Amino acid sequence: MNLTLRIWRQSDPTDKGRMVTYPVDDVSPDMSFLEMLDVLNERLILAGEEPVAFDHDCREGICGACGMMINGNAHGPQRGTTACQLHMRQFSDGETIDIEPWRARAFPVIKDLVVNRGAFDKIVAAGGYITAPTGSAPEAHSTPVAKANADAAFESAACIGCGACVAACPNGSGMLFTAAKVTQLSLLPQGQPERYTRVIGMVDAHDEAGFGGCTNAGECTVVCPKGIPLNTIGRLNGDYLKATAKRGDTPGT
Amino acid sequence: MHRLAQVSVEIIDQCVAQGVPFAREYGGLLDTRSFGGAQVQRTFYARGQTGQQLLLGAYQALERQIGLGNVEMNSRHEMLELVIVDGKARGIVVRDLVTGEISTEMADAVVLASGGYGNVFYLSTNAKGCNVTATWRAHRKGAYFANPCYTQIHPTCIPVSGDHQSKLTLMSESLRNDGRVWVPKAEGDDRSPKDIPEDERDYYLERIYPSFGNLVPRDIASRAAKAVCDQGRGVGPTKLGVYLDFADAINRLGRQAIEAKYGNLFEMYERITGEDPYEVPMRIYPAVHYTMGGLWVDYDLQSTIPGLFVIGEANFSDHGANRLGASALMQGLADGYFVLPSTLANYLASGPLEKVDASHPEAVAARADVEDRIGRLLAVNGDRTVDSFHRELGQIMWEHCGMERSEAGLRKAIDEIRALRDQFWQRVRVSGDGEGLNQSLEKAGRVADFFELAELMCIDALHREESCGGHFRAEHQTPDGEAQRDDERFAYVAAWEYTGTGEPSVLHKEDLKFEYVHPSQRSYK
Ligand SMILES: Cc1cc2nc3c(=O)[nH]c(=O)nc-3n(C[C@H](O)[C@H](O)[C@H](O)COP(=O)(O)OP(=O)(O)OC[C@H]3O[C@@H](n4cnc5c(N)ncnc54)[C@H](O)[C@@H]3O)c2cc1C
Ligand code: SF4
Ligand code: FES
Numbered sequence: 009m010n011l012t013l014r015i016w017r018q019s020d021p022t023d024k025g026r027m028v029t030y031p032v033d034d035v036s037p038d039m040s041f042l043e044m045l046d047v048l049n050e051r052l053i054l055a056g057e058e059p060v061a062f063d064h065d066c067r068e069g070i071c072g073a074c075g076m077m078i079n080g081n082a083h084g085p086q087r088g089t090t091a092c093q094l095h096m097r098q099f100s101d102g103e104t105i106d107i108e109p110w111r112a113r114a115f116p117v118i119k120d121l122v123v124n125r126g127a128f129d130k131i132v133a134a135g136g137y138i139t140a141p142t143g144s145a146p147e148a149h150s151t152p153v154a155k156a157n158a159d160a161a162f163e164s165a166a167c168i169g170c171g172a173c174v175a176a177c178p179n180g181s182g183m184l185f186t187a188a189k190v191t192q193l194s195l196l197p198q199g200q201p202e203r204y205t206r207v208i209g210m211v212d213a214h215d216e217a218g219f220g221g222c223t224n225a226g227e228c229t230v231v232c233p234k235g236i237p238l239n240t241i242g243r244l245n246g247d248y249l250k251a252t253a254k255r256g257d258t259p260g261t
Numbered sequence: 262m263h264r265l266a267q268v269s270v271e272i273i274d275q276c277v278a279q280g281v282p283f284a285r286e287y288g289g290l291l292d293t294r295s296f297g298g299a300q301v302q303r304t305f306y307a308r309g310q311t312g313q314q315l316l317l318g319a320y321q322a323l324e325r326q327i328g329l330g331n332v333e334m335n336s337r338h339e340m341l342e343l344v345i346v347d348g349k350a351r352g353i354v355v356r357d358l359v360t361g362e363i364s365t366e367m368a369d370a371v372v373l374a375s376g377g378y379g380n381v382f383y384l385s386t387n388a389k390g391c392n393v394t395a396t397w398r399a400h401r402k403g404a405y406f407a408n409p410c411y412t413q414i415h416p417t418c419i420p421v422s423g424d425h426q427s428k429l430t431l432m433s434e435s436l437r438n439d440g441r442v443w444v445p446k447a448e449g450d451d452r453s454p455k456d457i458p459e460d461e462r463d464y465y466l467e468r469i470y471p472s473f474g475n476l477v478p479r480d481i482a483s484r485a486a487k488a489v490c491d492q493g494r495g496v497g498p499t500k501l502g503v504y505l506d507f508a509d510a511i512n513r514l515g516r517q518a519i520e521a522k523y524g525n526l527f528e529m530y531e532r533i534t535g536e537d538p539y540e541v542p543m544r545i546y547p548a549v550h551y552t553m554g555g556l557w558v559d560y561d562l563q564s565t566i567p568g569l570f571v572i573g574e575a576n577f578s579d580h581g582a583n584r585l586g587a588s589a590l591m592q593g594l595a596d597g598y599f600v601l602p603s604t605l606a607n608y609l610a611s612g613p614l615e616k617v618d619a620s621h622p623e624a625v626a627a628r629a630d631v632e633d634r635i636g637r638l639l640a641v642n643g644d645r646t647v648d649s650f651h652r653e654l655g656q657i658m659w660e661h662c663g664m665e666r667s668e669a670g671l672r673k674a675i676d677e678i679r680a681l682r683d684q685f686w687q688r689v690r691v692s693g694d695g696e697g698l699n700q701s702l703e704k705a706g707r708v709a710d711f712f713e714l715a716e717l718m719c720i721d722a723l724h725r726e727e728s729c730g731g732h733f734r735a736e737h738q739t740p741d742g743e744a745q746r747d748d749e750r751f752a753y754v755a756a757w758e759y760t761g762t763g764e765p766s767v768l769h770k771e772d773l774k775f776e777y778v779h780p781s782q783r784s785y786k
Contacts, residue, residue, distance in 0.1 A: 020697055038422040040533075046427055046648070053646050053692045053701060061698055065388040067428045069529065070313050086532070093532045118359055119698045126336065133328030137321035138280040142598050145271070145278035152289025162282040162307065165314060193280050 009035045009101035013048065015060055016108040018117055025117070027106070037097035041084065042067060042074060044096055045107075061120040067092040069233060072168035075175065076121045077108040082172035082231040090170060090233045110175035114182065114218040125171050127217035128185060135209030136189040138198050157195045164192040166234040173228030173236075179220030184228040186214050187240035194247055204251035211248055265579055268599040269591050273305055275598055281318040283307050295438060295476065304587045309433045309526045315590055319597070339703065341634075342627045343371065343399045343569065346617050350399075350569035352624060354631045358703065361696040363635075365619040365628050369609055370568045372601065373399060374593075377552035377574035379412065381711045381718070382663070383655025385549035386418055386431040392707035393714050396556050396575050404564040405756035405769060407557035407577035409714065410722035413584055413731045414664050415550030416482035419533055419543075420502040429548040430533055432505070432526055434586050437475045439510035439519065440543065442466050442482070444503050448493040454504055454542050465489055473785040480583055480731050480744075481785060483547035487664050488742070490546075497544045506542035547664060551589060553580040553731060554721075557756040557771075561604035562596060565756075568614075570605060572596035577754070582730025635695050638705045643688035647704045650685045654678065654708070654715055662719050667735040671723040675716055682712040717757060717766060724768065727751045739782070748780055 010033045018025030032048050039047070042064055049059035064074040069090040076091050078084035084094045099105065109117050114127040153161075165188075173184035190207050193199035199206075215221075222241060229238045273291070277283060283305050284292040293302045307314040326332040337358040344352035344365065352367035375395035379385035400406045417432045443464045445457055465485060467474040477485075486503045489495065496502050511519050516539060520527070527538045534544070555577040556564050562578070564571050573593035580588065617624070661667075661674035685708070693699045728737040728744035729751070737745040753770040760767055 036423055036425060038535075039425045040427070043425045043427050047425060050646050050648060053690060054644070056692075058692055059701060061700055065390045067389055068430045070310070071388060088528070089532055093529070095532065095535070097535055122698065129324060129327070129334075129336075132321055133324040137325045138278065139325065140275065140278035140322070142275060142602065143271070145274040148274045148277035148283075149290055151277075153285055154289050155285045155287050158282060158285035158289075161280075162284075165282045165307075165317065166310065168313075192282065196280050196282070198278055198280050 009037065009096065009099070009103075011035055011044075011099065011102070012104040014104060014106045015120070017058075017060070017120055018109075019058075020119055021116055027108075035096050037095070039096045040067070040092060041078070041094040041096065042092050061118075061122050063122050064092055069093045070168055072125075072170035075110055075123075075170045075172055077106070077110065077175060079106050082110070082175045083170070083233055087230075088233055088235055090168075093233075110171055112171070112174045112177075112180035113220070114180060115171060115174065123171070125169065127219065128169050128171065128182065130217050131182065131186055131210050131213045132189065134213030135202065135206035136186075136193070138193060138196075139202060140198075151197050153196060161192045161195040164188045164195070164236060164240055167232075167236055168234060170233060172231045172233060174219065176227040176231040177220065177222075178225050178227065179223060180218075181222045181228070182214050182217070182219035183222035183241050183244070184232060184236055184238075186210050187244035188236045190244045190247060191240040194243070203247060204254055207244060207247040208251050208255070211244070262579065264600070265592060265595050268595045271599065272591060272594045276315055276318050276594070279318040279322055281307065281314050283314075294435060306435070306587075309435065309523065311587070312590055315594065319594070340373075340375070340395045341398065341631045341706065343402045343566075344621075344624045344627045345402055345566065346621055346623045347615070349567045349614070351614070351617055351621075352619070352627075354624075354628050356631070356635075359698055361694075361699065363628060363631055365624045367617055367619055367621075367624065369612065369614050370570065370605060372570045372572060372605070373556070373575050374571075374573045374597070375575045377555070378711070378714060379549045379552050380707075381654070381715050382412075382549040382658045383651050384421065384426060384429050384659070386415060386429050387550075389428060392710070394707050394710045396571070397710040397714055399556060399564065399566065399569060399571075400757075401759050402566065403759070404566045404569060404571075405557040405758050406554070406714075406717060407754050407756045407771075408554040408582070408721065409718045409757065410662065410666075410725065411553035411577075411580075411582050411731050412549060412663075412718075413479060413551040413553060414483040414547045416479055416486055416547050417505065417545045418548035418550075419530060420497055420499060420546040422498070422534075430529065431548070431550065432530060432543065432545060433523075434479070436505060436523060436526065436543075437482070439514070439522070440475065440505040440507050441509060442475050442486075442503055442505055442545075443542075444489045444494040444496060446494075450494070454496070454506070463489070463494070470785045477785045478583065478585065478783075479550075480733070484664055484733060486545070486547055502544040502546045504542040505545045507538065508542070511539065549659075549663070551584055553577065553582060553584055554718075557754070561607065562600055563604065563608065565758075568608065570601060570608075572601055582732055634706065634709075635702065637686075638689070638691050638702060638709070639694060641686065641689050641691070643690045645684075645688045645690060647689060647691065647701060647708050650681065650689060651704070651708045651711070653681060654711060657681070658715055658718070662715075662722055665733050665735050666722045668723065670735075671719045674719045675723075678712060678716050678719065682716075685709065685712060713762075720766065721755055721757065725751055725755065743782070746780065746782065752780070 013030045014027045017028045065071045074092040109121045115123040167188040286292045295302045338355045340353045342354035350371040378393035379387045418429045443462045446463045556571040558576045579592045661670035691705045692701045727747035752773045756769045757766040
């Protein structure tokens, strides 16, 4: 198939950036979206032009590196699919495809389609863990976990930190990402001791890192490649309320 | 091994305490399952994402330390050289991948945890960023490289679909618990799988290995798949594939049970191939997956360079010539959580080390080497891309240093690698410059190191005139085609010392002593 790509080119964080049009011929429907970009890049290099920079690593939907807006959709048109898992059979011959980086205040563009998602790390560093000094862990079987809770925790643990939820959110909020981690850890007995300090730490770090507030727009869960459900945010809010009440705060301040 | 077995239990305790969501039984206790090469259920798991979940657990623990100010994290930095002062590892030279800035970090010790080198084959199940540069640079500075030819080829990957292929996707090994592997009995049978009746199918693993059946170890399953494809019985458009069929399991356990166990893998398969594995049998083919070789380390995980420690897939320890399922994660976590904290502390306690900073002549020289190499890569400005060289190198390796190796093939490969390496340095085109983010430059440096490693892998494979584990020499097989060991001559670790570009590497042998269990011809029949 033959395609026209319109790709965001931005040489560095200070560059204003622009869309540039590239025709790409002989695309096989069996190619992944990133393989199609590889083909373009090989041609650009031989033509003496700068290849398009994009992040990727695992190319199988587990590392979260490859996010990009494809025709205005985070990770493209197929639900539950990262850009690296998207295959060209989802597109038709002759189509024009717009490709842009995540756009969010907390994720500044580094170059072309590459953004800095380091703000997520800051949220995790502020509480997205269970304190368990190495060597002091109790025998794993000493605390059973009800299968239903274990399964629900697992569902939330599937988040790959890709940032699609942020890119799709009209407010640039990182609440789904934060809520996924809060939910996973607060469903497990091991996560109870830090349950309330965790949620406050993470939400504060989220706000400080420049993410917007959540207004329940629900776009995040639609684009999430791992199907993290919106009710995790409800759970986070519940924990946050209890936590601030414990701390004697007025909620929302 | 003994130590690994001891701490392995603590690993699960540690990870559970961190909140890693392992699968649970209805009673709330941890669930286990059987995994390739084992007939008992003894592997803890987190659906098809065990590695990912263990990684996230470790990542979160690390982020906690970063938050506490105990660790400074420099992401998007690549180590390009090791600094040695007075024979000890004292620092590294890194390039900031975002700004292009080269800097030198000095330290009392250096730990490499830079993973395996499977991407020397271009196509592998490894992430695209995996490379050998960190360990290869250390090797060039004196760290011995052990058993480089020991690579693991995983039997259950999605077959290659065309020349554009950039990586291969593993379908977790666990699928072999419920899937049955087969090909048509007749050569060139082009019928769709559902039109091939039961008695015209060859469930070859169950036939040849009745006691282990579909759960034979990886190398055996891989070679068997290659053998049936070589006989012209392969399936799919490229004929380099075999079926992994879940029809029986779905009939027996119900679709829901299969979905609960493998749902995400089935989805992944459908996305890539456009076929629904609940309806049509999966197609699989072997692919490079893991490298047992790596930098030689002692019991303390210290390399032959004092102060340079190597952990995880980057070292050669524990797996011998063939790794069993689930044990890479176990080894990596044991190294990092339980072994290194003691041995590294021990090394540091033997100090104090002389104070050095980045102005030390050795550090300045290492940095100059890095800058010079980058300059040379950018200056070639030839007519071929880095990827085109990498692909070609990968083909040579897959052909001659992959599932089956022979003397003639390996000699040919060594000549071809040398010739291609010369071409690389004359014809490669790296776009852009050394400033800022330049992915083409990053790849060029890694491929340049892969060329050197590839040659050493072939030399190692050539010298080891026996078959063992992942290393199968065509000349050394039993009458029924199984690996023929030669423990009289080869019961040793081959640790290679670098002696200069173009100079032959020197072989050091570490004898393997087996006190309790003695190696023998394996039988999975
Ligand atoms: C698809 C797949 C499935 C697997 N499934 C299992 C399983 O079920 N069970 C099991 O036991 N094992 C499994 N393995 C193997 C196991 O995951 C790996 O062996 C293990 O993750 C290696 O861990 P590591 O920390 O040593 O290296 P890696 O996880 O490879 O990490 C190395 C890191 O170093 C970085 N790096 C490399 N070079 C440099 C440099 N020069 N400078 C700076 N950074 C550098 C890399 O970017 C990477 O982040 C699987 C592997 C794959 C590919
Ligand atoms: S919640 Fe979903 S969309 Fe957001 S980072 Fe996690 S996986 Fe990506
Ligand atoms: S490259 Fe890892 S999720 Fe896409």
